[in-house]
Amino acid sequence: MNTAAAEALPPPPVEDASPQVVDQVAIARLYGEPLFALPQDLYIPPDALEVFLEAFEGPLDLLLYLIRRQNFNILDIPMAEVTRQYLGYVEQVRARNLELAAEYLLMAAMLIEIKSRMLLPPAPAADGEEPEDPRAELVRRLLEYEQIKLAARALDALPQCGRDFWRAQVHIEQSLAPRLPQVSPDDLRAAWRDILRRARLVQRHTITREEISVREVMSGVLRALQGRRFVEFTELFDPGRGVVHAVVTFIAVLELAKEQLIEVTQAEVFAPIYVRLAYQPC
Incomplete structure (x- = not known):
């Protein structure tokens, strides 16, 4: 068989490799x-x-x-x-x-x-009873x-915390009253300097010797605070009476604060300083 005749023949069938399985x-x-x-x-x-x-x-x-x-x-x-x-x-x-x-x-x-x-x-029981x-x-x-x-x-089957439900946690402010900032010595010193500056603007030329009692001024400060919720710190001083009276008034305020008869408060930093009675009658 020549080459042309071999090319004319159909190719041999390819065997199927899949398994011949029926039913x-x-x-x-x-x-x-x-x-x-x-x-x-x-x-x-x-x-x-x-x-x-x-x-x-x-x-x-x-x-x-x-x-x-x-x-x-x-x-x-x-x-x-x-x-x-x-x-x-x-x-x-x-x-x-x-x-x-x-x-x-x-x-x-x-x-x-x-x-x-x-x-x-x-085994029969000794007392005649039925055996157990x-x-x-x-x-x-x-x-x-x-x-x-x-x-x-x-x-x-009962509900368990952490498995069936979670415990609610709510933060409640313990104190509902507003907490005012603490008045520092620097604030008092600045307020005192401002009072001295205002007191020096009024000059008196009468040379007299005035004796001022700290206790009397303390009583006057307490009378000024009676019936009033807050009084501004500067209102307790009378610049027209001179520096001496301002010094005694400042000492009286410090003594009253030391004896816890008055409270010195401030709403916020750099705010005006207020004074009130420590005990407010009903």
């Missing part, structure tokens, strides 16, 4: 391709997939679950069936966690003991545990 459902998809059977060399560790159907808080919780799930009478427990189901669960737990199964094994021994005592004829049921102690413990468990659920 089967893919169990999974790997990289977008259907997977109809598990690989033979796939290794799955025994603990890779574990499903815990129930989580119990202890042996009593497991016993109560078995009894309530099958609607057994808790006062007449069928020990054979309950013990069989309990031992089956303990065997599964022991295969996975031996330390966790220790507490369950102790209850299993108690169940087997109760079951064996029920198989034996009851071997299940009585177990029933008492189960009833107490169920009451505690229901009470815990009821408490958990």
Whole structure:
């Protein structure tokens, strides 16, 4: 066959690499391709997939679950069936966690003991009373545990701060009265300089010796403040009476403030200074 004839022949059919599967459902998809059977060399560790159907808080919780799930009478427990189901669960737990199964094994021994005592004829009581049921102690413990468990659920259903609601916090000013700034010595000194400056503007040429009592001026200041809520600091001085009287008046004001009979206040920085009585009659 020559080259021209070989080129005229159609190309050979391409084999389909997809699996020829009919009437089967893919169990999974790997990289977008259907997977109809598990690989033979796939290794799955025994603990890779574990499903815990129930989580119990202890042996009593497991016993109560078995009894309530099958609607057994808790006062007449069928020990054979309950013990069989309990031992089956303990065997599964022991295969996975031996330390966790220790507490369950102790209850299993108690169940087997109760079951064996029920198989034996009851020992006659010394006083002729009916012998006690071997299940009585177990029933008492189960009833107490169920009451505690229901009470815990009821408490958990109550609204809790931080889980169901948040506590509202509002800042309330403790003192509603306005807090006036404290009068500093510098403010008093500046006010005193201003009074001296105004007093020097009025000059008297009469040379006399005037004796002024500080106590009398203190009484005059208190009389001037009577019936008035605030009096400006400068109103307490009479520049027309000279510097001596202004000095005595200033000393009287300081003495009254020292004895806490008057209060010297100021609304804000660089504001006028006011004087008022420390005790305001009703």
